[in-house]
Amino acid sequence: MKxxxxxxxxxxxxxxxxxxxLAQGGKDTYPAVFVELSDADGVMGLGEAAPTSRYNETAxxxxxxxxxxxxxxxxxxxxxxSMVYVExxxxxxxxxxxxxxVALLDGAANKARKSLxxxxxxxxxxxxxxxxxxxxxDTPEVIRRKVREAEPFxxxxxxxxxxxxxxxxxxxxxxxxxxTIRVDANEAWTTKEDAxxxxxxxxxxxxxxxxxxxxxxxxxPQDFAWLKERSPLPIMADESYLSANDLSRCADCFxxxxxxxxxxGGVTRGFEALSAARKAGLKTMLGCMIESSILTSAGAHLAExxxxxxxxxxxxxxxxxxxxxxxxxxxxxxxxxxxxxxxxVQAR
Numbered sequence: 001m002k003x004x005x006x007x008x009x010x011x012x013x014x015x016x017x018x019x020x021x022l023a024q025g026g027k028d029t030y031p032a033v034f035v036e037l038s039d040a041d042g043v044m045g046l047g048e049a050a051p052t053s054r055y056n057e058t059a060x061x062x063x064x065x066x067x068x069x070x071x072x073x074x075x076x077x078x079x080x081x082s083m084v085y086v087e088x089x090x091x092x093x094x095x096x097x098x099x100x101x102v103a104l105l106d107g108a109a110n111k112a113r114k115s116l117x118x119x120x121x122x123x124x125x126x127x128x129x130x131x132x133x134x135x136x137x138d139t140p141e142v143i144r145r146k147v148r149e150a151e152p153f154x155x156x157x158x159x160x161x162x163x164x165x166x167x168x169x170x171x172x173x174x175x176x177x178x179x180t181i182r183v184d185a186n187e188a189w190t191t192k193e194d195a196x197x198x199x200x201x202x203x204x205x206x207x208x209x210x211x212x213x214x215x216x217x218x219x220x221p222q223d224f225a226w227l228k229e230r231s232p233l234p235i236m237a238d239e240s241y242l243s244a245n246d247l248s249r250c251a252d253c254f255x256x257x258x259x260x261x262x263x264x265g266g267v268t269r270g271f272e273a274l275s276a277a278r279k280a281g282l283k284t285m286l287g288c289m290i291e292s293s294i295l296t297s298a299g300a301h302l303a304e305x306x307x308x309x310x311x312x313x314x315x316x317x318x319x320x321x322x323x324x325x326x327x328x329x330x331x332x333x334x335x336x337x338x339x340x341x342x343x344x345v346q347a348r
Contacts, residue, residue: 001037105342105343125303148175
């Protein structure tokens with residue numbers, strides 16, 4: 001097996017700001033690391049690391065991890081044992097480990113001449129899976145422009161946690177008075193009382209669907225349980241739910257969980273995290289970082305395990321080097337994918 005990788009800066013359509021990056025003023029580019037595996041028979045698999053400082057990852061740390069991988073220990077015919085080896089290299093580095101996992105499964109499905117969702121035994125219902133579109137923190141003027149640009153999307157996800165939340169929500173409603181909104185606080189509110197007060201303000205808007213990660217994941221579980229009991233809106237875990245290992249805590253503290261392939265360590269762990277949450281009676285969402293069509297498509301192959309999708313990472317950038325799943329009018333589809341097998345992704 002051969003392993004190669006390259007760093008690539010994804011350029012954002014709009015400057016990207018969330019609560020955690022307010023002090024830095026947001027970002028215009030996000031780093032990605034693309035991975036390619038190939039075997040002696042010419043079978044190839046693609047993967048992508050979307051490192052984030054939230055988990056102490058950078059493109060450099062991802063590249064350093066990938067340099068340590070012995071490609072001779074990897075096989076499309078034995079993804080499970082290949083991942084045992086990969087995971088033994090580091091207790092962290094979830095995004096580059098996930099890139100290897102995605103590439104292994106892409107190659108395995110390509111070799112079996114199956115799409116990834118069929119290879120996983122899931123299927124994919126065309127016309128069913130709708131993604132939200134995310135509006136980052138900005139000025140009201142820019143937010144109005146972003147909402148106009150997102151007109152084809154029936155569901156918006158807006159980032160909160162700035163001093164201008166009220167003005168920004170009002171700007172959204174000036175352009176789109178009744179569209180469904182999902183709210184993501186990105187751990188912005190630091191006490192349970194403040195979080196409840198802000199949620200009680202949000203619920204005045206009858207078209208808000210849920211609130212994502214209102215408080216830091218480091219907060220005591222009893223604070224989240226207190227908030228869950230009193231919140232008039234469903235609460236979804238993101239940073240609090242990294243993998244299925246977090247289920248016991250999240251089941252008591254949240255109504256739903258958001259799974260991201262870059263934080264679970266790939267499709268295999270993402271499948272486990274979604275399945276465990278559903279079994280426990282939690283609603284599930286598959287989310288993303290700023291990413292290319294490799295990771296967005298990999299996530300879409302798990303859509304049958306979700307209640308909600310927030311797979312718009314590839315829609316927020318201007319220089320996606322790959323083609324895969326499409327999201328015309330927010331409906332995710334593989335009907336026009338460039339290749340029939342594996343991730344159904346191809347370089348442009």
